[in-house]
Amino acid sequence: MEISALFIGQILSLSLCELNTVLALDRSGYGLKQRSGLTEKRTCPGVSTKDSSVKCKLQGTGRLPAFSMDGDYVVGGVFSIHYYMHTVKHNYTTVPEPLRCTGSIDSRELRFSRAMVFAIEEINNNTELLPGIKLGYQIHDSCASVPVTVHAAFQLLNGIDPVFYTGDNCSQSGIVMAVVGESGSTPSISMSRVIGSFNIPQVSHYATCACLSDKRQYPSFFRTIPSDQFQAEALAKLVKHFGWTWIGAVRSDSDYGNNGMASFLDAAQKEGICVEYSESFYRTHPRSRIQRVADVIRRSTAMVVVAFAASGDMRILLEELSREPSPPRQWIGSEAWVTDTDMLRFSFCAGAIGFGIEKSVIPGLREFLLDLSPTKVAASPVLTEFWEDAFNCRLEKSTAIDKSLCDGTEDIQTLHTQYTDTSQLRITNMVYKAVYAIAHAIHNAVCQDTNSTTQCDRFIRLESKQVISQLKKVNFSRNGYYVSFDANGDPVARYELVNWQKSASGRIEVVTVGHYDASLPVGQEFRINRNLTLVEGRTQVPVSVCTDSCPPGTRKVLQKGKPICCYDCLQCPEGEISNATDSPFCFPCPKEFWSNEERDTCLSKPVEFLSFDEVLGMILAAFSVGGACLAIVTAAVFFCHRTSPIVRANNSELSFLLLFSLTLCFLCSLTFIGAPSEWSCMLRHTAFGITFVLCISCVLGKTIVVLMAFKATLPGSNVMKWFGPPQQRMTVVSFTFIQVLICTIWLVVSPPFPMKNLTLYKERIILECALGSAVGFWAVLGYIGLLAVFCFVLAVLARKLPDNFNEAKLITFSMLIFCAVWITFIPAYVSSPGKFTVAVEIFAILASSFGLILCIFAPKCFIILFQPEKNTKKHLMYKNQS
Template sequence: MCLCGQARPTLKRPSPFTHLYQHIAALAFSVKETNENQQLLPNLTLGFHIYNNHFTEIGTYLAAMDLLSRRRKFAVNYKCETENLPAAVISGSITDYCLHLATILCIYKMPQLIFGSSPVVNNEVQGLFFHRMFPKISDHYEGIVQLLLHFNWIWIGVISLYDDTGEGFVQNVLPMFTQKGICFHFVARLPKIDFTNTYNRFIKECHEMITVVIESTANVIVVHGESHTIIVIRMMIYVEELEDTPLQISTKVWVMTAQMEFAMFPFATDWEIDFLHGAISFEVHSKALSGFRHFLQTRNPLSAKKDKFLWTFWEEVFNCDMPRPSLDKDNMFCTGKEKLETLPVSVFEMSMTSHSYSIYNAVYAIAHALQAMYSSKLKRRTMPNGAGKQPWNIHPWQLHQFLRRVAFNNSAGEEVSFNQNGELLSGFDIINWVTFPNQSFVKIKVGTMEPQAPVDKRFFIQDDVIVWPRIFKQALPLSRCNNKCQLGFHKRKKEGEQFCCYDCIPCPEGKVSNHTDADECFECPGYRYPNNDKDGCLPKEIMFLSFEEPLGIVLAVFALKFSLITVFILGIFIKYRDTPIVKANNKNLTYILLTSLLLSFLCALLFIGQPGKVACLLQQTAFGVIFSVALSSILAKTITVILAFVATKPGSRIRQWMGKRLAYSIVLSCSLTQAAVSIAWLAISPPFPDLDMYSVSQKIVLKCNEDSGTMLYSLLGFLGFLALVSLTLAFLARKLPDSFNEAKFITFSMLVFCSVWLCFIPTYLSTRAKSMVAVEIFSILASSFGLLICIFSPKCYVILLKPELNSKEQLIKRI
């Protein structure tokens, strides 16, 4: 724990972790650089004190009390006039100890710069004096989530500290992981190392932890820890090796938080670090400082005899003794020619770590804040009411406002500033660890997390640069509860399992999934249809009843053939118009009926071919009007026959209704009624060309949409009414004398007509696409041809083959 103030160094024995000496060196280097900077605090020399809490709460409180006491005397609040409290405190990376320290320092409103993630405080007053050399912690966790999602690692294990910090991580941060679709095979706590934990219990906890990690199906382990966490993991692995337990812990990808750093005991140089090969960690963004390496290379314990930190560190890492009068000559003494750069990186890193970089920036932040405060006090001295005040007669609380507003560029060109919450405005580097058999390692920067960047550019990583654990042979490690659902399948959650665990179920009929791990299958758009593998959609073909296909050709040929037959019969009746059989059956009605039947045959051609706007307007309306003319003509013929026989009775008044006027009135009124229905249909909601995308699975049916079912049913209903009335009257008149009676043929023809259209209804409703059109065309042709044959074939037979019967005598002959 480093405490920065305005006095000469007071030296204590450092922590046994060798990495802490780099923190001390970074502090000394930054203070030295600051004091040599003539532009920064030219009239002041900074000094510092270093305290060690020995990783205990008691040690932390003692260090804080000692800091507030008179030099070399433990007397809190006692000081001489020439002694001042330190201007600020730089505290270490273990959050609990920072919180313990803040409990004392906040009483004196002393600024506390923390170079690790700061603790969560319930007391708002304590939080006011924190200045964090660590970016916003939520951005850090967002970066970890982005990393996991980038590699599709949604099935992970989590290891956290056995303290309040670890509990807070589990309770407050892991739910964010779950919301992003990440779930956990296990959430475990590191064994607690303290005096209350016996060796056997520690061994048991180590074994349980290692077993959980090795047996886990998750290939990615997220470790939430602090500066000493790696040494705990290494200790666990070492303990398991002593028990001759085969380990496969290097088969996992370790993802480590930015609070962690590589730490080791001097005597643990042969402890396993292979598990770190391929690991990924986050670090507070840092940049190389050119002068720091040279500063370390010039460190020599023999020329710095007062630097007891360097003495102790040198003895530990080089396994030698510094010359002392009390030591025997047989001891292995340090020569001072040993070089720090010859040490393995696992023992000592020559490049500045991110934590040391934060200490370096903290010293400069304090220096720039003092410079700003000095300038402010100097200005006030020039004012009349400020005379006599000393600019350096300050209190610690006065530095806060200047620290919050500090902004400067350090010697590496990086800007250092804080937000309104006292958090460092910076990002994170993503580091890939590569280890070597000689217990050394290198850390390669492979990405960044920049919270201040636009949302789509915050997270960046170079996949092709990353070195993975050796077991994966440079293939991207997978970490999922089960294999991905392939195309054409969708996920179904397993009962009693986490949401990351699921079964893969084939898509139901008519649905597809075109990406792996689909939550649900989806239907293709209307203009596409599923392929056989149900993993994609194919374009549908447009279909309609065309003149080029066999069915269209056959129906068109029959329509034209029947039209020619109708023309032929019409020609016969015109040629023999003066014969009795033609005159006796109202030749004008016959011409109207034959003409309407001819048009009905030709009307069927409107249903063949690609539906257009005009064709859709005419199909049903033309069919309805033409058929109404035909049926009204038959109705008029039937009524004429009935009236003709009734009028022959003596005293009948029906004779006055006889004549062409009645027949024409019937035809005209029925036709106009149907025409009015058709015109109203076209005016209100006219039919239009439409695409039916769902009737046929792999086709788009181009059809005419009637738009109004009511108008269509009205049109067909009126035709049905005419047919029913005609059939009824003709049936009642069927027994009239045969030679004059046309009702028998009309009855038979109407039976054929009604039978065709009664069969049409269920057939039409049970078919789809162009088959519906074909059924309607067939019904039009069949019913029209039935009327033609049943009514006119007997007459044509008499006219052409039995001309002797086509005489007036034969027609008036009674049977």
Template sequence: MEEDNLPFFLHLPASPQKMSLKLKDIFSWWHSSVPKNYQHVLSLIFAIKEIKENPKILPNVSLGFQIYDSYINARITHQNTLKLLSSWGRIVPNFKCDKEKNLIAVIGGRTSEISLYAATILGIYKIPQIAYCIFIPVVNAKVQLPSFYRMVPNEEHQYIGIVQLLLHFHWTWIGIIISDDENGDMFAQTLMPLLSQNRICTAITEKIPAIFQAVEMLRSLEPLGGKANSLTSSRAQVYVLNARPQTVACLIWLIYLFEILEGVRKLSIGKVWIMTAHWDFSIQTMHRAFDIQAFDGALSFAIHTSEVLGFPQFLQSLHPRLQQGDDFFRAFWEKAFSCSFSDSNEDMESTDTCTGQERLESLSGTLFEMSMTGQSYSIYNAVHTIAQTLHKIYTSKPRLRKLVERGSVDRPNLQPWQLHLFLKSISFNNSAGDTVSFDKNGELAAGFDIINWVTFPNQSFSRVIVGRMHPEEPQAPEFSINEEAITWHNWFNQVLPRAVCNDHCHPGYSRKKKAREQFCCYDCAPCPDAKISDQNDMNDCFQCFEDQFPNKDKDQCLPKGLNFLSFTEPLGITLVVLALSFSVITALVLGIFMKNQNTPIIKANNRDLTYSLLISLLLCFFCSLLFIGQPQTLTCYLRQTAFGIIFSVAVSRVLAKTITVVLAFMATKPGSKMRKWVGKRLATSIILGCSLIQASICAIWLSTAPPFPNVDTHSLAEEIILECNEGSVPMFYCVLGYLGFLAIVSFTVAFLARKLPDTFNEARFITFSMTVFCSVWLSFVPSYLSTKGKFMVAVEIFCILASNAGLLFCIFSPKCYIIILRPQLNTKDLLIRKN
């Protein structure tokens, strides 16, 4: 069997020592290793085991690996990287004499700093490095480091996911906690513009020192106490935490110290923590003595993981006696179970002896998990990616292999740089069913899971996937979350936490910015008239559609009613009854006069003019009915024109009657030349002349800008006015003005003739009737202009009825009184009395 040794460079912090809560132990605790991270090694071993047992991948090829510890130190990282490139124990770069040691690729490290330290050296030799660090501070890393790949998604998706998560829950008033270093500053500089663009305000931005800086601060508790106080006094209930292990560790110390100093739990309750993908419950950040329920209900982004079949069984099969030669495993076992083997050289505080019968599944999640964590899953995929790449090279056609290097590719002479062409385009489904491939930036073409962390009093926890940020799936929404699957901290009693600067502005109100405050802080101003707001926290109120109007609370638009004078409503019925009543009265008067047409009083007052005047008044009463009902084209044409012409005829008859009375009196004088003017010809001329002028005005009106049905949606707030638009307003007032002119002339002539002898005189009654007529129409103009809708129409109808009734009663009631009640006065002798 031919064998290729593939060393894998892994970042594995050293194992932790048992620790009590003494301040002097903090620094040594941080530098101790983390048992939980040993799962990274185990996932690597499990992946290689799977590949060796799979005859379809790399048949007749065995994978080898070497593991080096970086100790989070640049010098050691560079030293171990050079060891990978050297053949012997001594570091001699660019010299190889050991043909069995063939370095093909490197996996690591867990932090961006360690990964970049190694990449600066590995890039010189074009050795592929597949890192699994969450954050990469280098801009255009693929351009500057072409041999560098990451088995994690682009972090830009995480920033967008954080913003989408905040917007989903309407959290607009948040706090940000970052590490007090370059990475923290870059995190804030990238996230905060996105928050501002989406109208999310930052109530507080707190820089937390790394645990190494915190150790120095512990000599004086005042700086840390001030930071704890700042977090406590803030009104923000939601915090976005750049959850690098150093930052979280110091934050937890802040919580612990504050609770000890204050004697209360203020900082850790009533908060929703949103963690970045660095976050994980581990002894590195959560010491055994801390209550992890402070982070109950937290939400975090995580590299997408799926259940890898067989991995839990693989972990259960591990035993210290079966892992001979693996010094890492013995150290891990001792640290995880706080015990020591009898032959151990470690200086352990615990006096317990490791029996080897301890069970990994009995450990709390902060120490070790039986399911793959996100970073272990990335390592697992990285191993399979390299294996699939090698398999693709070995099974490719000669023509394709020539693209790699002139000539054929043989296994003993395979060079690391030859992997890049195949590595860039690699795409396969792993055993968990997930597709593994790189995007154009050399990063995993995948998204992030959104995890809800549920903790329990026994220091155990469960992670529940409640959503996803998957930009690589065009068929699915970019951001999705199942709100019902989230378990919030019991402080909130399972009610959705609120993160706003102030209470919502309810419908009917709009937001009004507060002076010298961020835009998330605002007052609530009621909507002005004719505007509404139908949602919470609207920036501006808006107007309803033209056929709608705001309700009383200004939070809803209601449909407008139709406004026109209807025959079925009380006002319309009243006016119809009045018009018909006056019409009946006019008809009765006409009947009385026709029945008594040969009596002296009727003959003396120009019988034909009297009949025609009564008929005109009757038509005027009927004319008022045209104004009632929904406006139509025909009724709009007839309303004002018919009214104007008929009224002109009526007033011109009054004028003719008045002039006839005056001329008749003057003709009775001896030698008067007025006798030739007394007769039907003059009266007919006056009536026809005056009426034709008004008819001409109406004809011009109808031919140029006639009235038409109109819908007025603006004049009344709650109703739509159905009206007849006058078309030409000047022509409308010309018609009214001409009527007024005739009325004034009639009034003037009658007024001048009021002192004529009573026997022949109707002038007094005509004067009184024209006074009523003019008074009604003078009051009509301001009333008409000050009303809208059906009331404006009602005003005009009332004026028509009132002025007609004035003429009817003032002129004809005295004659009816004599004819009906005092017939003895209706004699020729009384009418021919001499002075």
């Protein structure tokens, strides 16, 4: 237990006594002395005193700040000036060595720290902001690691003096009133948990994790850079803008990467974007882990890769990708790396797009950064290391022995590093604004405006809580840049859309091509105002989808077990359409419309009926007219030979009436052809029923006459006087009147009417005549059938009468044909679809009519015209011997 406690204490460079001292000082509202010549007389808790002051000694090994300066109020700073922390293997038997940084200096972070120094010196020379008050600073190097960051946080709370005194008379001198930093989200979280416990405000210039907006966990945290929540939403809208729905995602395995990617994936899901893979990595991971992530990118089908990673982590991944050529990828980057000019050396990422903090201009900063002489450099170990690395030489007092001595000709203005590059001041301006925000908060707390002059009291006992309160109210503008914080300690989110483009010289440059302003109304935040260069220098937007878009006429069907962006395109079924790309549904057409072959438009269904324009209609119309002409010609022949024995012997009056009715039967079939209308529907069925009953009545009358004629030849028979011409006419009229009565009732109760049959065929409309009352229709047919059967029975009875020319035989054949036609008509009528129902009905009418005229009148006309020798009374009166 003692070894473990010692180990933990050495990592944090803090002992229990040290922490108690800090807590006691925080409760009293006083700080620790840091300026020479001033002593503090305050009783150290838990320590017996012999005099008025007690000497306290910090335990653990302290680390000197990278840059420091005394002042009335001290502003702390923590930056990741080095890339790595030296890793030590502990044996738990000896005191661990102090934490120290390794690796090369991050010249960009060095510029951030120097920008903080520049801002404080500029404020100290300002007669309007904090007049008469001098700000000091303590800037520490966190080595981009959490342990060193926490160590620096405790050291900012305690001070840098190894021995200090407590007492009653305390000065505000040297108190760290606020801290600028850290550059990463994870170290910032760790530092905020430490200094937040003592109500020390922290203003970060580069920690963008959305989690830091939670004021319940981080009540003293502020930042001048927008939260990643806004950047994640902007990146999702950017990906959606180019139509990319199938992407890969890589992230830093840190609070910044994990929280940022989580926000992006949530926003991407709302935009309908799918992720093929999501991989995490960290720069300290084994190379095998980095190789696995690189292989996933190489093997993926997604053309677009969204990288939410820190600059240091992304550098490691891109170096691994550069070892083996990979298929071209469109990179979408977060602000942390896409605006880092050191990353531009990876030429295979040309065309990368991302969001960056707005560029800025800080007057005088470049001159300050370049104002370095060997004397100034030698006074700072950090600047010494930077100088020696930049010029590959060593200064006189340096301990490096592997380099030659600097000869004094080194000129920093000839360097081309991120330290000297002030053309893309983005995060540097965030540092600048953070320092000014703290200065304004202190100014508002210790200064008062009186009669156009500002009076500041540097001896006011200012508590850190007051600085937090004033930071919440900060509202100022500097160099044209507005600074304020919302309730979460966040600024207004504004970004530039940047694009990696090749210049005329062939170098890759970061070019601003658009803007994103979260304060604008929805739909207006994002705009592009310049042409972009995409992957491989192309201007054409690459396609990155799991499945090509489903064209109109198809619908999306998700593939089982895959994201929603992976689907199959199935053609819409008949009668349904989709008129939009990637439609998830097919929509049925209205009742009187049908889908085209492409299934993308509803067309009016073709209306189908038996018309005179089609072949079938022409043929049936021709037979109908031909049959009527045949009946008329037959009537003409009979009329011309009306005095001949064969005409007179077969009841010429009924024959002419029968021919007239047959003519009507032939012609009534024409009413079935053409588009149905109200009058044609009523006419076709009633005319058909009445004319056929008239026809059958005449045949029935002729049959009865034949039977009566033979009865009359028997001795003593006087039958013919009861069935003479008046009775024959009355019989025809009576039978026909009954049919007229049935048709009248049908038309009055429920007449036939035209209708559009939409159920028989889905793809077309059948225009037909509805029966109205089915009972009426079948009553008409039934009555015709009843008369036909009765006539057929009588004809059968008379078929063997001993006459040389027995008309009953002809009537028997005609009725046989008639009944056969109409018996077969019933099933054919019921089963025939659409216009063929009408064709079957017309065929039955024509077939039965032709059967009657041919069976009854054709033999007679043949004798009249071609065998006149048989057209004699003697021949007709001759009786068969059999």
